[in-house]
Amino acid sequence: MKSVVACIAGCLSAVSLSAMALDLHGLRADEVAIWAAPVEGGAELASLRADAAVNPASTMKLITSWVALNRLKPGYRWTTRLVSAAAVENGVLKGDLVWVGAGDPRFGMADLQTLLHSLRLRGIRQIEGRLLLDKSAFSSIGTADNFGGDEGKSFTVEPDTHLTGLKVAWLRFFNDGNGVRVALDPPLAGVRLQASLGNGGDTASTCPDVRQWVHIRQQGSQIEVSGKLPAACDGSQAYVNVLDQNDFAAQSFAALWSELGGSGPQGMALGRAPAGARTLxxxxxxxxxxxxxxxxxYSNNTMARTVYLTLGREDGSSGDTPADAQHAVRRLLAEQHISDEALVLENGCGLSRRERVSARLLGQVLLNAARGPYGNELLATLPLASEDGTLKRRFAATGPRLRMKTGTLKDVKALAGYWQAADGRRLAIVAIVNSPRALAMGPALDGIVADLIRRFDRSVPDNSANTVPDAIMQP
Structure with missing residues (x-):
């Protein structure tokens, strides 16, 4: 009995010492989960609440990225097709054209234009039938629940088989010899743009954000723009999210097809590619x-969710795309002997009130990735401290030897990634704050990471966590 008591006391003492050894920079021990270990092997450098299930925010993207690199491989490509079973006579497609969406997360207006240019090169100038959207690549898109207050923001755009330009249209502003004006790009037929713009002249020397001088009001498919546009804002732009996914894709198709001299199609509908359809x-x-x-x-949630769904489509074990995506993640964790006990998945991107990981689970994924065949590919995707992405204005003195994925939600602030010492040794670091005051504790989180780096690499100076207050960014 004495030995049991002694063991319990010793274990509790070890936990307390571990917590005491870490400067939490004003955070309470129950507000943060921390884990760090050398990539090249050896004992853990730090562990505090490392097995607690916590909301990771966008650091969840690391797990999706790791699975995608291992299952899809770095060279995986999405193929978007235009197919039809109808005949072509004298440049006229005598029936429906089917756009088979692949769920390409980066498919943009320039890509759609390239696709339509290929159709014109085939000699087709008129589509006599309808444009059918074949959305069979995903059985469903899953959820990102309880973000209703964020509707209309770019990071809440839902994934889609026909995602086009992240469903973003652009307002292009001009103030030149032809007057003050604004144009919608692409010119979507279903969107009405009403502008009341005055000439702001030389009231500004630069134009970092045109929304400082113009007011953009959007209601449904109607956009109203007002204000006085300075000459410095000539050529500036602002994005708007309009229409639903299907209408946006179809109207973008029609606008670009018209620009290429094509006519048609005669409306849009959902449909499947018929048997015997040929690729045009x-x-x-x-x-x-x-x-x-x-x-x-850049912590793009829409694209991350699309990659997650692609994992489900390629897994295909049940035909339920989100469920199959989860199956792909858990299967790889099992293969690599990483416990998924703390893992709760909703959409694989971290834009979730429900998703959970443990700091240890995420850390073990980082170790596995760094030691595996695609470690360099994953590392190259991470923001470099003080240089780019969501870390551009953080860790100014530490510099690009630190590469970390950030995560931010209401009540969540997170960092996960790697430090590489000058001698080549690497440290995997995970630090996640779950607290009502998380958004105010960014400097504390950065301080913890800087302390872990200095504990691992004594050559790093004490001012490693120099941080410029960050702008509001995507979670």
Missing amino acids: AQFQSEPLSVALNDINK
Whole structure:
């Protein structure tokens, strides 16, 4: 009995000493989960509440990225196709054209234009039938619940098989010899733009954000723009999210097709590619590694959810895309002997009130990734401290030897990634704050990470956590 009591006391003492050894910079021990260990092997450097299930915010993207690199491979590409079973006579497609969406997360207006240009090169100038959207790549898109107050913001745009330009249209502003004006790009037929703009003249020397001088009001498919546009804002732009996914894709298609001299199609509907349909044009995306760069450096939720769903489509074990995506993640964790006990998945991007990981689970994924064949590919996607992405204005004195994925939600602030010492040794670090005061504790979180770096690498100076207050960014 004495030995049991002694063991319990010793274990409690070890936990207390571990917590006491870490300067939490004003955070309470129950507000933060911390884990750190050398990539090249050896004992853990730090562990505090490392097995607690916590909301990771966008550091969840690291798990999705790791699974995607291992399952899809870095060179994976999405292929978007235009197919039809109808005949072509004298440049006229005598029936429906089917746009088979692949869920390409980076498919943009320029890519759609390239796809349509290929259709024109085939000699087709008129589509006599309808444009059918084949959305069979995903059985459903899953959820990101309880973000209703964020509707209309770019980071809440839902994924889609026909995601086009992240469903963002651009307002282009001009103040030149032809007067003050604004144009919608692309010119979507279903969107009405009403502008009341005056000439702001030389009231500004620069134009960092045109919304400082113009007011943009959007209600449904109607956009109203008012204000006085300075000459310095000539050529500036601002984005708007309009229409639903299907209408945005179809109207973008029609606008760009018209610009290329094409006519039709005669409306839009949902449909499947018929048996025997032949491919008339196709567009192949950039590799997965390029998409992951956008996802992790800039914390793009829409793209991350699309990659997660692609994992489900390729897994295909049940035909339920979100469920199959979760299956793909858990199966790889099991194969690599990483416990998924703390893992709760909703959409794989961290834009979630429900998703959970433990700091240890996320840390073990980082170790596995760094030691695996695609470690360099994952590392290249992470923001470099003080240089780019969501870390551009943080860790000014530490510099690019620190690469970390950030995470921010209401009540969540997180960092996970790697430090590389000058001698090549690497440290995997996870630090996650779950607290009502999380958003105010960014400097504390940075301080904890800087302390862990100095504990691992004595050559780092004490001012490593120099941080410029960050602008509000995507979670």
